[in-house]
Amino acid sequence: MVNVAILGFGTVGSGVAEVLAGHESSIARKADGLIKLKYIVDVRDFPDSPFQDCFVKDFAIVENDPDVDIVVETIGGVGVALEFTRRALEAGKSVVTSNKELVATHGYELNLLAKEKGVCYLFEASVGGGIPIIRPLSQCLAANEILEIHGILNGTTNYILTRMVRAGLPFDTALREAQKRGYAERDPSADVDGHDACRKICILADIAFGRHVSPEQVPTEGIRSVTLADMNYAEGAGKKIRLLGRAIRLDDGRVCAYVAPHLIDQSDPLAGVEDVFNAISVRGDAIGDVMFYGRGAGKLPTASAVVADVMDVARNLGHRKALLWEEGGPDTVGGAEEIRSRWYVRAASGADALKNAVGGKLLAGRGTGGEAALITDAAMTRGELDKKLSGVEALSVIRVLN
């Protein structure tokens, strides 16, 4: 029998307890033994919870109980979650988490610590909710040199973009709708400003390219500046606007990662990804392009990914190898400003001025006044584009994916 403690009884933590309880027999069969929920650590009281016997308020009880094999960290953030994760690993317990912020910022050192202690630190649920991506990337695609990963990594922004284009809502209205439906927080910044997607592309880059990429090394742009006018022009050009996290192996060996809205072609499988769904596209030298699609968040999808990690640890107790990557640094990460692509530009300076400045095909659309938009013919860096745009009153500049 393997004993589990859950830290934090919020949405994901309570989902983990539910999935463990609801699938007890099938989990035991697949994990070659019973997995028992022994503790739930939370400072709050939950008098109506069916897991009454499990609640404790003091993490030290878990830390000091040699019968606890696996700690599930669903606290979130990098404060107490980091402290408890370190202490759990130090105490020789494997840790499973859905905490993308902690993995993105401290995953490198926590993995090293886990290896040192002969235990595991697993985080399948930290990217894409329940969508299998960490294990496929690290195991199934292990024989590939990964060339690029990009994806729709944040369901909230994808919902907002979908509602804007489908219902003709401006950004603010679509955001309020997302908040009402529980898809966006009252302070929506982590989602709409791209920070959540940034953490996730860091984790994917760590695994795919084998060296640590820190969120502060990743230029991050959200969707606040995307307008209905941009969406109309994009539609007219057979394209959709999606917020992508993107990580690329550069020819010089560096890893380049960034988060920004992109125009993508209707024929791209990512274009059909709507509402709160996520999708991640991976390009390997042998496999070509593969894509993973599903619900990127939500209580039960995320919890099911956490429990799958718990089962993996339980099944291979003492044997499972850590997911390791190397330290990063300023020399190994960067180069987003060198990535060339075609660009969508909307400008107030009139069609001729815009076309003469950057060259490209003007788009049909509902611009007002002297407004015009185009997609450049030539691929260029953002710096090269900005030089050409020096005399143009640009209103929107969005990268076109390949």
Place this chain on the structure above:
Amino acid sequence: MVNVAILGFGTVGSGVAEVLAGHESSIARKADGLIKLKYIVDVRDFPDSPFQDCFVKDFAIVENDPDVDIVVETIGGVGVALEFTRRALEAGKSVVTSNKELVATHGYELNLLAKEKGVCYLFEASVGGGIPIIRPLSQCLAANEILEIHGILNGTTNYILTRMVRAGLPFDTALREAQKRGYAERDPSADVDGHDACRKICILADIAFGRHVSPEQVPTEGIRSVTLADMNYAEGAGKKIRLLGRAIRLDDGRVCAYVAPHLIDQSDPLAGVEDVFNAISVRGDAIGDVMFYGRGAGKLPTASAVVADVMDVARNLGHRKALLWEEGGPDTVGGAEEIRSRWYVRAASGADALKNAVGGKLLAGRGTGGEAALITDAAMTRGELDKKLSGVEALSVIRVLN
């Protein structure tokens, strides 16, 4: 160091040798040690191959060499491949394969034998080529009760269907084009009659539902009867025709599996899967729907999945647990005839006769003469539909997915 022997130096076998040689250092890093290709067993001579030192003609050399840890079986079929797989497992060697026919028909017994001998039998490459699906299904989604799997499992038929609708080619012409491009065999029956998709849905059902499903238990229909007229009617209704393998957990606990063409909605992520690409959709009780997409065949994609399995065995030598499922039987598999759905029907009897017989919405399209087509309003079994159609001269009957 781990020593590997490849059985069969055809497309996939030679790809495995290439991937192992081309990624030697990164594979060694990820697998925690060198993986060395020691033997290639093939009765043919390959005087120009760079792997000259490895060739042997007698499998007994591999079988009797205690230094060989992993045998890669890329012979195909169920004759000598079955014999060599059994002998390799008996000799205490793990076996990795891309042989879907062998896994679909003998996977249950070969897995049992592997478990008995404390070794592995892995087959990620047997479904979806390089697309990660076996490991995600068995590990990442392990905390889910799987409710249904369906997918585009055969690239050749998907290429033919795509060419028919895009270029307006009749089936025979599109098939000849696929043969010219090397996507279809000279005898195309395994692909176009659905047998290949049948083997793959059997393997997926084994893993998802935990009991063996045999190809002969799976009603299988290919795409020979799909006409351009059907495609035109489908397009007019906002749908596409795709050959799907489908496996469902019935309420009574039985597993139902079948292969047949389906009309699917344009908004379904599978509708965008064109040419030789494959995609597999999995529905779990916690995760909801997830989809895996990529190249379902080809030398390097398939070889990269084989090598990933080899790395997994090498990394966890002596520790990796087998993928087990239970024996099947006539009582545990079946019920395809009980699955209700809406149906597309094209008939020569005229619009009124067809509509009066089955009820539904007539479709616009280029039928000739008195021909008409509709999609039924009501979901029903094929038996119920056939009763209603007794007085109607039906030309095509195709299931509509949900």
